[in-house]
Amino acid sequence: MIKLSYLQEKLSSCCEIDSFSISMCSESERQALWDLLPECKSVIVLAHHIKHSIEWAWFPFEAERNNVTCAADLHLKTECEKITSVIKDNGYNSIIIPYPGRSGIRFKDLANKTGLGKIGDNFLFLHKEWGAWAHLRVIVSDGEISDKLPECKEVCYHCGICKTSCPAKVIKDDTLLGVECSQYQNKIDEEFGIQGSYTPKCEECARVCPIGETPEKITISK
Template sequence: MNGHDLKEFMKELGISHVGFSDVEKVVPSNWSRYHYAISLVVQLSNGIIDDIIDEPTDTYFSHYRSVNYHLNEVMLKTTIALQNCGFGAIPIPASQSLHNKSYYGAFPHKTAATLAGLGWIGKSALFIHHQYGPRVRLGTILTDMELPVGTPVTESSCGNCKICVNSCPAMAIQGQNWIQGMERKELYDAHGCSTHMKEHYQHIGRGSVCGICIKTCPVGR
């Protein structure tokens, strides 16, 4: 199996875009043998995103969960395929927060995706895919298989746009342009965002989704 075969394998399983990155300098020490990351991108339904007006919809919540499940299933199948070829692989669950590290996962999907050159991080702290904008969900597989990596994206392409800043009902977006290495808290208040969702959207997914900044971003419409 080579990089091309790997991409074709995942696209046949329903992945919209696949990228590879070198994560040797940023991977946790306990996974130091895994120098490469595979980024999986699934484009969300434009019709579902466009239905979001001033709050999330039940359909969006269901779609959000379904796409995360799909990503996890594809990552599992890809991990099995890599291991069958003699490589090591660790699938990082989509949209999972660690119990001892609020709002952070085991490895940041956005870090892998920007290092793979698939897009940048917006003022909203969302990943902005070059083609699909923020209308995506991400997955990541760490591996020791040597892969042909992309050219990292190191700065934002949002420019002076502040549509997401002005649209955020939680007023959680600070309005800063991202550059590589910037901490997420410099871009947006994750706790404030989560608190607003729990207080206002309990009737939809028990306050676990919003989607307004995804809907209003002009990239990927």
């Protein structure tokens, strides 16, 4: 068994980690995780605090997320590699889960089971201190992790600002119109994409959220 506090010590100060038993997953989640690592017992979630908007600036790169990546993800994958190395040194196996498009597993749904935070009314994962400004990655392991974070019961203020501020009006009381959201994102990309070198994303629902400190927005000129 590995202590969570020991794993946290290995991470950069901008990152936080928590873990839970695979028994907390839904049947479909468990099967998808077992397909990646048979006999896995623990789900380990890492969150990186986005302090500068440039960290979430997506650019073309040979990567698992539709061949785009960002500085936050490159950094967090390095942090994940630190954790998998520690797990290996302790005699266990682990694997960094591919992005949802490859694995079929949504990181925010797994993070929602941790003490790091909860999914908010904007359908984003809200870290208990950083709000929406958290980038997520997930590891699974056949080892067990002890001394987990205290339970996080609520983060969202339910103020409704995200719903009224959404330019595409895709945030509803009980659902996010994901297809329409993606279409709006693509429209922004087509309008402001800088010769394919940068992929801008709408962050309005994150920026209006009162939880956490919102980094200064990147200004894009046509």
